[in-house]
Amino acid sequence: xxxxxxxxxxxxxxxxxxxxxxxxxxxxxxxxxxxxxxxxxxxxxxxxxxxxxxxxxxxxxxxxxxxxxxxxxxxxxxxxxxxxxxxxxxxxxxxxxxxxxxxxxxxxxxxxxxxxxxxxxxxxxxxxxxxxxxxxxxxxxxxxxxxxxxxxxxxxxxxxxxxxxxxxxxxxxxxxxxxxxxxxxxxxxxxxxxxxxxxxxxxxxxxxxxxxxxxxxxxxxxxxxxxxxxxxxxxxxxxxxxxxxxxxxxxxxxxxxxxxxxxxxxxxxxxxxxxxxxxxxxxxxxxxxxxxxxxxxxxxxxxxxxxxxxxxxxxxxxxxxxxxxxxxxxxxxx
Amino acid sequence: xxxxxxxxxxxxxxxxxxxxxxxxxxxxxxxxxxxxxxxxxxxxxxxxxxxxxxxxxxxxxxxxxxxxxxxxxxxxxxxxxxxxxxxxxxxxxxxxxxxxxxxxxxxxxxxxxxxxxxxxxxxxxxxxxxxxxxxxxxxxxxxxxxxxxxxxxxxxxxxxxxxxxxxxxxxxxxxxxxxxxxxxxxxxxxxxxxxxxxxxxxxxxxxxxxxxxxxxxxxxxxxxxxxxxxxxxxxxxxxxxxxxxxxxxxxxxxxxxxxxxxxxxxxxxxxxxxxxxxxxxxxxxxxxxxxxxxxxxxxxxxxxxx
Amino acid sequence: xxxxxxxxxxxxxxxxxxxxxxxxxxxxxxxxxxxxxxxxxxxxxxxxxxxxxxxxxxxxxxxxxxxxxxxxxxxxxxxxxxxxxxxxxxxxxxxxxxxxxxxxxxxxxxxxxxxxxxxxxxxxxxxxxxxxxxxxxxxxxxxxxxxxxxxxxxxxxxxxxxxxxxxxxxxxxxxxxxxxxxxxxxxxxxxxxxxxxxxxxxxxxxxxxxxxxxxxxxxxxxxxxxxxxxxxxxxxxxxxxxxxxxxxxxxxxxxxxxxxxxxxxxxxxxxxxxxxxxxxxxxxxxxxxxxxxxxxxxxxxxxxxxxxxxxxxxxxxxxxxx
Numbered sequence: 001x002x003x004x005x006x007x008x009x010x011x012x013x014x015x016x017x018x019x020x021x022x023x024x025x026x027x028x029x030x031x032x033x034x035x036x037x038x039x040x041x042x043x044x045x046x047x048x049x050x051x052x053x054x055x056x057x058x059x060x061x062x063x064x065x066x067x068x069x070x071x072x073x074x075x076x077x078x079x080x081x082x083x084x085x086x087x088x089x090x091x092x093x094x095x096x097x098x099x100x101x102x103x104x105x106x107x108x109x110x111x112x113x114x115x116x117x118x119x120x121x122x123x124x125x126x127x128x129x130x131x132x133x134x135x136x137x138x139x140x141x142x143x144x145x146x147x148x149x150x151x152x153x154x155x156x157x158x159x160x161x162x163x164x165x166x167x168x169x170x171x172x173x174x175x176x177x178x179x180x181x182x183x184x185x186x187x188x189x190x191x192x193x194x195x196x197x198x199x200x201x202x203x204x205x206x207x208x209x210x211x212x213x214x215x216x217x218x219x220x221x222x223x224x225x226x227x228x229x230x231x232x233x234x235x236x237x238x239x240x241x242x243x244x245x246x247x248x249x250x251x252x253x254x255x256x257x258x259x260x261x262x263x264x265x266x267x268x269x270x271x272x273x274x275x276x277x278x279x280x281x282x283x284x285x286x287x288x289x290x291x292x293x294x295x296x297x298x299x300x301x302x303x304x305x306x307x308x309x310x311x312x313x314x315x316x317x318x319x320x321x322x323x324x325x326x327x328x329x330x331x332x333x334x
Numbered sequence: 335x336x337x338x339x340x341x342x343x344x345x346x347x348x349x350x351x352x353x354x355x356x357x358x359x360x361x362x363x364x365x366x367x368x369x370x371x372x373x374x375x376x377x378x379x380x381x382x383x384x385x386x387x388x389x390x391x392x393x394x395x396x397x398x399x400x401x402x403x404x405x406x407x408x409x410x411x412x413x414x415x416x417x418x419x420x421x422x423x424x425x426x427x428x429x430x431x432x433x434x435x436x437x438x439x440x441x442x443x444x445x446x447x448x449x450x451x452x453x454x455x456x457x458x459x460x461x462x463x464x465x466x467x468x469x470x471x472x473x474x475x476x477x478x479x480x481x482x483x484x485x486x487x488x489x490x491x492x493x494x495x496x497x498x499x500x501x502x503x504x505x506x507x508x509x510x511x512x513x514x515x516x517x518x519x520x521x522x523x524x525x526x527x528x529x530x531x532x533x534x535x536x537x538x539x540x541x542x543x544x545x546x547x548x549x550x551x552x553x554x555x556x557x558x559x560x561x562x563x564x565x566x567x568x569x570x571x572x573x574x575x576x577x578x579x580x581x582x583x584x585x586x587x588x589x590x591x592x593x594x595x596x597x598x599x600x601x602x603x604x605x606x607x608x609x610x611x612x613x614x615x616x617x618x619x620x621x622x623x624x625x626x627x628x629x630x631x632x633x634x635x636x637x638x639x640x
Numbered sequence: 641x642x643x644x645x646x647x648x649x650x651x652x653x654x655x656x657x658x659x660x661x662x663x664x665x666x667x668x669x670x671x672x673x674x675x676x677x678x679x680x681x682x683x684x685x686x687x688x689x690x691x692x693x694x695x696x697x698x699x700x701x702x703x704x705x706x707x708x709x710x711x712x713x714x715x716x717x718x719x720x721x722x723x724x725x726x727x728x729x730x731x732x733x734x735x736x737x738x739x740x741x742x743x744x745x746x747x748x749x750x751x752x753x754x755x756x757x758x759x760x761x762x763x764x765x766x767x768x769x770x771x772x773x774x775x776x777x778x779x780x781x782x783x784x785x786x787x788x789x790x791x792x793x794x795x796x797x798x799x800x801x802x803x804x805x806x807x808x809x810x811x812x813x814x815x816x817x818x819x820x821x822x823x824x825x826x827x828x829x830x831x832x833x834x835x836x837x838x839x840x841x842x843x844x845x846x847x848x849x850x851x852x853x854x855x856x857x858x859x860x861x862x863x864x865x866x867x868x869x870x871x872x873x874x875x876x877x878x879x880x881x882x883x884x885x886x887x888x889x890x891x892x893x894x895x896x897x898x899x900x901x902x903x904x905x906x907x908x909x910x911x912x913x914x915x916x917x918x919x920x921x922x923x924x925x926x927x928x929x930x931x932x933x934x935x936x937x938x939x940x941x942x943x944x945x946x947x948x949x950x951x952x953x954x955x956x957x958x959x960x961x962x
Contacts (some may be wrong), residue, residue, distance in 0.1 A: 044828035045799075159692075188691035189855055193899035193912050215829055218858075218901025222909070232787050239907045245768055257834035261862035262903045264885035269862070271834035497930035529740045530756075533809075536704050537760045538733035547759070581900040 004176060005033040005056070012048075012055045023279045025051040025064065026209035027233035027327055038203065038210040039243070040220035042256070043230035044276055047131035049213045052230075053179045056211075058086035074176060078302075083334035092122035095170035096235065097180040101162035104169075105154040111165055112150040137168040137181050140205065142198050160191035163200060181213040196223060217260055221245060226312075229253045232277045235306070239313030249315040250269070251292045273328060285316070294319055355402040356454050369628040375621035379614075384437040389637065390430035391418075395585040397425040404604050420606045422595060429588035438588045442503055442570040449507025450568070451561045454514025459549055462514065462522025462539070472515065479512045485574060492580040502575060506568050514560055521553050554574055562626035566619035573615050589615050643718060645849055646703070646736075646817055651676040651712035653698050657922060663862065668923045674873035676712070677948070680817065685850040687864030687881065689857060689896070693918045694870040696853050700821050703851070704738055716817075725921040735766045737810035741822035745801035747794035752803055754790030757809045764813055779808045782845075784838055796957065800831035804838070817849045825854065836863055845917035857900045858860070869893045872921055872929040879955040889957040891934045928960065936961060 005035070005059045012026040026048045033039050042105040051334075056071055056078065067192045071078040075092065081089070095118075097103050105114060115134045119125040125133055136147035141164040154162055163183060170178050200223065203210055212223055220227050220241060228238035229252065237250035248254045258270030274291040277283060283290050289299040296318060304318045382389055392398055398421065406413040407428075413420060419428040461472040491505045525531060528621075534544050575581035576590025584591065590613040596607025614640040641682035654669040662912040673695045680686045684943035688696050701707045703714060705721065711947040714721040716732055724732055737760070740746050748758055750753045757776045761767055767775065783804040794802060803823060810818045820839070840863060843850065856859040860867060867884050867891065869877040888894045895914045902909070913935040919925060925932050940960050 024722040044830060118666055128720065160917060188918070189785065189857065190691060190899040190912065190914060191917065194915070197912065216901065217829070218903065221902045221907070223903045236853065245904050245906075256829060259830050260838075260903060261833075263858050263861055263897070263900060266862065266882065268840075269833040269837060271837050272830040273834075276830075407673065426778070518856045529742060533738065533740070533746060533749075533806075536706065536733065536738055538730050538763050539759070540763075543763070547751065549750050552748075554750075 001034040001036060003032060004035045004037075005211075006070075006072040007031050007052070007056070008070045010052065010071065012051050012056060012060065012064055012145055013067050014064045016063055021280060022283075024233050025279065026055060029230070029235050029297060030069075030071070030231070030234075031111050031228050031238055033177070033209050033211065033237060035209055036203070036207045036225065036266060038212060038224045040224035040227040041211060041213045042217065042220055042227055044213065044215055044233075046276055046279060049179055049230050049231040053096070053181055053211065053213055055098060057090050058083070058110060059090075059096075088122070091118045091175075092173040093175050094177045094179065095173060095175040097163075097166050097170050097178060097183045099182040099185050101159060101186070102154065104109060104166045107154050109153075110150065111152055111154070111157075115150075115165065115172055116170045117284040118169060122173045127214045133172070134168075137172055138165075140171065141165070141168045142194075142201075143168075158191075160187055160195060163187060163195055167195075167198065167202065169204065169211055171208070175208060176208045177211065179211045179213070181258065182215075184219065193257075199223070229256065232279065232282060234287070234316060236288065236317070237315040239310065239315075243310060248321055249309050249313075250317045251290050251294050251319070253315075255291075286316075342380060351581050358496050369625060371545060372621040372625040372628065376625065378442065379618055379621075382433055383440045383517040386433045386437050390427075390433040392427040392430040394426060394434040394587045397429055401425045401427075404599065404607075406604070407569065407606050414622065419610055420604075422592070422607055423599075425442065426587075428592075428606060428610060430588070431592060432614060435587040435589045435592060435611065436614065436618075438499065438582050439569050439572060439615070440580075442499065442572045443565045443622075445503045446506035446510070446572070448569040449503060449563045450510040450564060451514055451557055454511035455518050455553065455557045457511070458518025459522055459545055459553065460517040462519040463526060463545055464547055469519075473519075474510050476515050482511050488571060488575060489578065489580060492575060496584050497575075497580050499586070502572060502581055506571055509571070510564060510568060513563055513564060514557065517560060518553050519558060521556055522549055524541075525549055525552055534639050559630040559633060562622055566622040567625075569615065569619055569622070642681060644715075646678075646851075647713075647715040647719065648676055648678040648699070648703075649713045651699070651702060651714065651717070653661050653695075653707060656712045668922055670836045670872050671924060672921055673702065673709075674924075676870075676875055678868060678875065680849050680851060682816070682849055683843065683847040684865045685852050687860040687867040688790040688853045688870060689867060690870035690874075691855060691918055693872065693921055695873040696870055697821070699740070700819050700851070700853055702768045703819060704736065704883045705732075716885070718800045729765060734760070734813045735816040736819070737813075737817075738819040738821060739803065739806045739810050739817045739823040741826050743806065743826060744761070744801045744884075747802055749794055751793075752790065753792055753794060753805055755795075757790070757805065757812055758796070759856075760809065760813045762892045765785075768936070774838045775812065776808075782811065782842060794838070798831075800827055800835060803835055804829075805828060807835075807839070807842070809850070809925075810876055815848055817851065821830065821853045821855070822855070823852075824859065825856070830943075839863065847868055858903070860933075861909060872918065874926050874929060874958065876930065876955075876959070877957045879952075879957075880946075883952070883955055886953075887952070889955065889962060890931050890959050891936055891961075902945055928958075930937055 008030045009265055010029045014023040014025055015021065026280070029048070029052055031039065041052065043049045051064065052316055055066050058078065058081065073287050100149045112134055115137055116130050119130060120131050134150060135146045138149060143149050143161060143164055157165070171198045184195055187195060196219070202208065212219065214220065221324050224241050226239065227241050227244055229250065230236065237244065237248060237253045244253055244255065248257060253273045255270060259272065261269060272291050277287050285301050286304050289295040292299065298318050304316045307318050307320055308315045309315050344505065358531070360474050374405045392501060394415055398417065401417055401421050402424045403421060403423055405417055407420045410416045417427050417429070421430065488505050488509050492502065495501050510619050531548050534548055572581055572588070573590030573593065576588040577594045579594065581590055582588040592611040593608050596604070599607050648737050648743060648960065651673055654671050655672040656671055657668045659667050676699060678686065688699065690696050698707065702709050709724065741949050754773065754776050757779060758772050763773060767900065776790055780787045780790060785801065785804055797805065799918070824835050827835060839850065842848065852860060852864055861881050861884070864881045866882050868875050869881065869890065869956060870893050877884070877888070877893045884893065888897050895912065898910050898912050914933045927943045928941040928946050931937045938960060944960070946958045946960050948958045949962055950957050951957045
């Protein structure tokens with residue numbers, strides 16, 4: 001499958017107080033996404049996953065800037081684009097779905113107007129074909145009686161419905177990539193399940209690639225082909241979801257997997273000691289070392305390099321530099 | 335080899351907070367970000383007012399022996415360096431009267447604001463937290479009070495109780511408390527729904543305790559911003575009252591009465607009697623407004639973080 | 641069987657819905673809680689799970705006396721809570737506390753942490769300042785925080801630490817029941833695990849009971865001894881945690897399990913059998929409230945409200961299938 005997005009050594013920094021404080025929100029992130037693929041960008045608050053996505057679509061707040069690296073999308077270099085050019089890409093070729101559907105929808109406009117807008121502006125669809133387009137989109141996200149629902153307003157719909165409308169808007173421009181940032185966090189469990197099914201169907205039918213940003217490993221297990229685990233602005237491990245769930249190589253990934261409660265099991269949860277790091281004052285060497293059970297002296301001194309530990313599988317940890325037959329931690333995650 | 339997922343491994347029993355924002359460090363950072371212009375104006379005025387006895391060259395209420403009336407400032411023909419800013423219609427030194435006038439304006443401004451602020455904040459808190467008929471009564475009184483033109487009401491009260499500096503303070507407090515009540519009530523209404531207030535209620539806290547411990551400290555920021563913006567208004571109100579002759583009584587100097595005294599001479603060309611007190615009022619009020627603005631911006635984002 | 645610590649019987653809470661601005665005519669009732677029977681025993685954790693609109697928040701408010709029930713009783717240690725006055729009421733407030741979801745608005749921003757934790761003690765006891773400070777230090781250590789952090793303000797702590805402070809506050813007065821209302825839902829995954837372990841450890845040590853309200857099945861199942869499943873104001877199933885996970889009986893419970901996220905990509909994936917959304921509590925469906933969405937609905941379900949039965953040992957379900 002063709003390569004769609006290649007992020008290489010992306011660095012995005014936040015500067016505040018007139019340059020006196022620099023926060024390296026994204027510090028050397030590299031990953032690749034192919035057409036039709038779903039990658040999960042996993043991490044806890046402050047790890048840089050949202051900033052990475054905002055960097056890709058060019059929607060960084062004024063205090064943040066991309067200071068290094070490349071973002072190649074569909075053959076074009078996004079970091080070199082001017083704001084006007086990015087506006088043509090956003091909504092048309094890359095779309096975003098955000099967490100709060102009520103905030104994503106304009107309360108003053110009907111569903112029809114909001115879903116039609118991307119098609120109207122980017123693809124110049126008009127009149128009857130536009131109405132048909134909206135109907136098709138609403139059907140694709142499984143909203144019953146789309147003709148009727150089109151004329152309604154956001155406040156007349158439930159949270160789950162609204163999030164589907166947001167999905168329809170995202171698809172309206174015919175994008176090749178959708179970035180979904182925690183889209184189901186505010187939804188009930190059964191509604192979330194239905195919504196994820198809808199996303200999967202859309203993907204299957206249209207072949208759109210998906211970046212799923214979440215802190216919930218369950219969603220990754222259900223939706224994603226590949227996953228990248230982020231910590232303190234870096235990707236500490238990335239690979240296929242199966243590989244990582246079966247035998248993750250980075251201690252942080254293992255810890256995350258171990259801290260998930262599993263249905264029907266009362267086994268004590270593994271709790272990572274300590275707190276997520278303060279990005280303004282990162283530890284030396286590997287940012288995870290203060291909380292890592294395997295920390296070695298080298299981890300305090302030197303930042304580990306990103307090295308390959310398998311097919312399309314990379315981890316940033318000094319442990320991988322040693323004998324890869326260390327299966328002491330592999331069995332615990334299965 | 336330690337099994338990282340071994341549940342018997344004790345997690346860090348001792349957890350330290352992210353950063354210890356030491357109290358000392360916070361004040362130093364504050365000092366670097368102080369508003370220079372308002373403070374450059376206010377601090378000298380405050381110092382002069384406090385040390386008026388030492389700074390002023392003459393007694394402001396006594397005519398200077400040997401001086402003429404309506405002497406111009408020293409740089410004009412006819413002026414002398416003995417009376418730097420000239421004299422008034424009773425040969426009193428204008429500079430000394432300005433200095434002691436600062437005292438009156440600042441004291442009335444500050445204490446009047448404190449009276450208005452305390453009364454208004456207290457009523458706002460009671461209204462917002464207790465709700466029900468207490469809220470209704472207080473709000474209707476506030477509405478009625480606001481309908482009265484402030485200055486006219488002040489004049490009325492002044493003529494009734496008779497002028498003296500402390501009477502003026504109370505009068506101005508009574509006139510301006512409504513500004514606080516509305517705003518504080520609004521804040522209390524939203525504070526009341528915050529979880530930490532509900533928690534205090536669930537824990538069995540009495541209403542008094544909740545108001546004093548939880549509500550009051552959290553409205554102090556708004557109250558302080560309002561106060562700094564009100565000081566200017568109160569100073570002008572005092573000046574207006576003095577101008578009309580019902581403020582601080584003669585011979586005590588007040589900027590407002592100095593304006594009034596000098597008004598008739600303005601047409602004749604003796605401008606210094608009105609311009610100097612006018613400029614002083616302008617500077618002090620401007621400075622308090624700027625300070626209030628800075629305070630509002632400074633305290634607001636923190637409020638949002640909290 | 642020992643007497644329950646907290647017992648809810650036929651608990652009902654209806655909220656009137658009024659129209660018109662001046663006359664405010666009543667046009668109906670929102671039946672937020674409609675006939676709930678629950679019991680929590682000393683030292684156990686009862687999980688309460690359900691989606692939005694199921695009534696778990698209202699139930700929690702009723703237990704905390706923030707709302708008064710329309711009908712039914714709440715008994716604590718055998719005594720009807722609505723009849724409590726004066727010292728008995730204060731006693732109840734002392735022994736029943738809550739930890740809320742949002743760590744950022746649960747702590748009074750202008751009070752020092754030590755004062756926040758000590759407040760229930762100040763309200764309920766006459767301890768000297770010294771004794772109070774000692775107790776605060778004791779409780780801080782219980783939740784894994786250094787005692788000298790008591791002099792700091794809430795904004796200097798992270799979300800997980802704030803929840804620990806909230807828990808410390810809930811424990812300060814020899815509490816016997818803590819309502820944990822989505823207490824870990826807003827926390828990062830790794831911190832959540834820390835707090836849950838801490839809660840379990842505290843329960844072992846202090847024999848305090850928990851009512852753990854949540855929406856994530858795996859989390860609730862992990863920490864709870866027994867679980868009650870709520871739908872539209874009613875309890876549809878109540879069983880031991882492991883038993884429920886092994887054999888969910890009510891179709892709604894089964895749907896929750898199907899909808900639950902997998903723990904592993906290789907887990908077999910089932911299609912969700914239910915569709916649509918939770919109907920409004922203003923006009924709940926007749927008979928069994930779940931029947932419009934139930935894949936096993938029979939004609940009887942639309943007419944007759946199912947009664948709670950013990951379908952298996954200690955496993956109660958309200959469904960015509962059993």
